[in-house]
Amino acid sequence: MLKIMNLTKTYKGALKPAVKNINLSLHKGEIFGFLGLNGAGKSTTFKCITGIQTFDAGTIIIDGYDISKEPLKAKQALGFIPDNHATFEELTGREYIYFMADVYQVSKELRDERIKMFAEMFSMTDALDALIKTYSHGMKQKIAIMGGIIHYPKLWILDEPLVGLDPFSMTEIKNFMKDYIKLGNTIIFSSHVLEIVMDLCTRVGIIHNGEIKGFFDTKEDIKNIYSHYEAIKNQ
């Protein structure tokens, strides 16, 4: 579903690369956790995958399409929730989700059915027709998540998705993620909270100083994950 080969990105004026020689391969039906401290390179990697940022070297293939060569086809297969959960604040929640559904060409019946389901899941039904700028922090995050998943992307990318959510919504979204991969979709998400990653993911990649320090199976390598991450945190 996602194949990253030798991805390297250096920001203008930076002394060292933000990400260096990243190699990663994700399969259908997998939740992959990207674990790392602040500034480790998680968000940069996501920005390169989603086409938000260009990169200096490497190749990114999404659902068989190279993001640099066939960006529109690659983008059709992905959904992205950034860590700042930015949306168009002058729109209402429903208008924003409708906009996202329009650009991904989701049928009216399907979008309404999904909006109803998500709104109930996040307790957002009553707030959908209010302007996003009047929402609380957590509500904005929920609407960003709803807008990013409305087209049921084959690859769903979430940058720190659970920070700031209430415990009830956090549980709901975690359950949804587990169900979502059963449909044959793939999820990659970042976090610096080990417990969340361990709870959700089948595989984990630890990134530090722009480089992947190792891949681990959450069932078999529990000890390794803890020791690696603790070592990085104590550096």
Add this chain to the structure above:
Amino acid sequence: MMLLLLKNHLKRSRPSQLNLTTKNITGITAIFILSVGLLGLMGFVLFQITDSFYRLGLDDVYLKAVFFILLIVLIIYEVVNIIKQLYQNDDNFIYLKLPIKTETVFLSKVIFIYLKQLIVSLLFLSLTAGVYGLVSHQGGGYFVRLIIIGILLPFIPLALASVLSIPVSKLLRIFKKNRTLLTIGLILVLGVFFIGYITFVELILKFIDITAASNNPLIRPEVLEELRTSVQYMQLSKVFYNMLINANFVAFVLNLLIILALLTLLSVGSYFLLKYFYFKTINEQNEKVIITTKHPPKASRPLISIFKKEFKTLSRNPNDAFQAIVMNILMPIFVFFTIKLTSQAGELAVGEEIVPGITILTILIFVLLANGFQGTIISRQKNAYYISKIIPVPMFQQIIFRIGFGYILSILMSTISIIIIVLSGFIGVFQGVFIYVMAIVFLFGYTFNSVASDYKNPQLTANEGGFDEGLNMYNNLLFGLLIAVGLGLINIALPYLLKLFPQMRRFQIMKIFIVDLTAKRVNILLYVVMFVTIISYALFGFFKLRKAVKTA
């Protein structure tokens, strides 16, 4: 504590740090040139007016009017500032949580507002009463008295504005819930203000015209009497005038005492009123306003959805709505009155041939003013810019459909403007069509160029609606302004060339390039130059945008 808060207000009011990168330097230079140009123009106009009134011997009328205008301007400006600082500023949420008395926060903000008004007051008085002091050769005492007045005067509008801000802020809360009402209100207020302004300038121009003719101009005694009677009602201005012009120390102190007594009365009155209403109002302001829409959205095709989204986001943001909708809708009124005024002045000075030239200059400048907002199309998305980047719609198509709403409105309003100008008899049909085509191509040129600049160097971390957000816009506005002025001047010159050399005339450059031309041929040549310039401007912008989007 008071000093600490004041320092914090001052620090936060500094313009954001602009990076002096090669990409930003043109924008910063453009802001500087535009600011200096605007200040220079204002200074020149004020100097002309001051000089004219002095030569007419209308010193008292002029100075009383100056104080009156300053008082009114400061009241309006201070109401806006008080609402922004006291009621709507997000820092209230921070300060109210801290162990600081609410009265201290309130007072520190009032002092901060006063300091801002002090700058306006001293600047305005220097350019008016200060210039008057220079042209009428006043002594040092005059300028000392002027500075004292400059320091005291803002206190009066501050006290009045503090009280006025209470009902205005309540009114704004109602408007906040109804955007259509807000837009209509803005259109009405701005329209009335503009017509009033033009009427005022018309009056001033009459004076300048009269005084330009002679050093000892003659004004009918009844007109003089009328002017003097009208300023008699400006009692407060009269006190300031007496304070300024009277070299007698006792008279000065007497007038100063009147002002101080009035100030004490106003301050005490407004303090108790504010004490009663302010904290109540601030609590209301802190309450969340939930704004909902009544009509559910409809499913649309991707590009139509982008167009609709742009319309909604523009119309629901007061800053953007002001430029995108209010300025465009008012364009026909602005254009009509400006052309009426400038053509009157132009006809008197050089003849009616000047009107088409003035018309094209005016239309192009208003096209620029009403479409300036397109130059922040990328920057104003801020963090939400990522959405444009991740959605499966080509960026060029997204941009074209996003600027589409502004285009439709601007083309419509330009069409109405030209029809009004032609029907009013300012210009002929042929000239109207020519100016219309030029205006539309110019609109494309400015938009493509400014959007391309913004795309290449977006200011995504700039303050919302701040001047730094429009960093890429200013150099394009300046360039557009130069083109508008250039084309306007050529058009103004065209009819005079016919008068200047109606017969064939030989032109030569260093005896190498020799050509025989009639004024008619020169005119045709200049028309070609204008068309080539404007088409090149639009095409250059189009390809610049295409290239920027492709290479991103």
